[in-house]
Amino acid sequence: MSRVRIFTDSTSDLSEELYRSLQIEVVPLYVIFEDNFYKDGITIKPDRLYELVEQTGKLPKTAAPSPLDFERAFEPIIQKGEDIVFIGLSSELSSTIQNATIAAASFPDGRVTVIDSRNLSTGIGLLALKAAQAAKDGRSSAEIKSLIEPLIPRIEVEFIIDTLEYLHKGGRCSSVQHFIGSLLKIRPIVKVINGAMTSTDKVRGKREKALHQLLDNALAQKDDMDTEFLFITHSSAAEEAVYIKQQIEQQTNVKHVYITETGCVVASHCGPHTLGIVFAKK
Known part of the structure; x- marks a missing residue:
């Protein structure tokens, strides 16, 4: 063989x-x-x-x-x-x-x-x-x-985007959406659905609010998580990644929680301070 x-x-x-x-x-x-x-x-x-x-x-x-x-x-x-x-x-x-x-x-x-x-x-x-x-x-x-x-189909990928600037420059967010989003400090939460990126939440206000929404979304599925691996993936958000890792380890039974950094392709579309949680469902 x-x-x-x-x-x-x-x-x-x-x-x-x-x-x-x-x-x-x-x-x-x-x-x-x-x-x-x-x-x-x-x-x-x-x-x-x-x-x-x-x-x-x-x-x-x-x-x-x-x-x-x-x-x-x-x-x-x-x-x-x-x-x-x-x-x-x-x-x-x-x-x-x-x-x-x-x-x-x-x-x-x-x-x-x-x-x-x-x-x-x-x-x-x-x-x-x-x-x-x-x-x-x-x-x-x-x-x-x-x-x-x-x-x-059991892989869950959800992440927060800190700025609409990269989506706007990349043609994935209209000028009006960019202007309004910037004024209101809207931070989208994006999920991969059927192979494509889909905005599932638009969190208004401080970044911490979006971060906790992302964490809550993941923890709501903790009973369905495959407990072998989970990834905290980020671009220029190392301290927040450590915090999310600690929360996941304290509140779930996942054996291996890895922190990784995004490469340039993801970074070029999503921008700095992007952070995501990735795991498989049972």
Whole structure:
């Protein structure tokens, strides 16, 4: 039986330690400032992205890895005799899955399995982590696919966005909405539903209020949580992430609560001080 290697993309937002310890391979998306192409997490980090946005007043564009990028990433692993399971960014948000599927067709049938996470950030990361554990236990690609696909609709991803500025600049929030939201200090709570981002709450007032709403939303589902893993994922909100982690650990039975930072693709769409809670339901 061939060994299986798990691949994901850079929007999965796991820590370097987790990628390394579970031998998860990462294919980066691109961040584009004018004519400059950067590899997410490799040649640009969120701090530098925010500096460039501040300097230029413009947001970068983002792009999926090309089929050739995927072929080049997959080829050495296939040559070693290992099979691949790739779990990537929702097809509702990116052409990443489409391009990985095109690349998979370049290899013998069954050697590369592509799974659409229907999610983003550590919603993908959680699936990749589960898949990597299964691969470590000797599961085949088909077995891993059968394990992961039923989990996809049970992944809960919800996060607060601190400013409408990035959504506005990125064309995801109209000028009127941006103006009114800024005046009223509205902070949207966004949830991933059916593979896409949907605003579920608009919290008016202090950030602490939005933060507690996010926490309350998660704790309301604590009896349905898979207690193995939970992620607190943030961009430039480290202290608040620690606070949320402490609350989750005190009020639930989750065994491993990880804090991770978002990469540049998520940061370019949501902006600084974004914070999310990600877990699987039983």
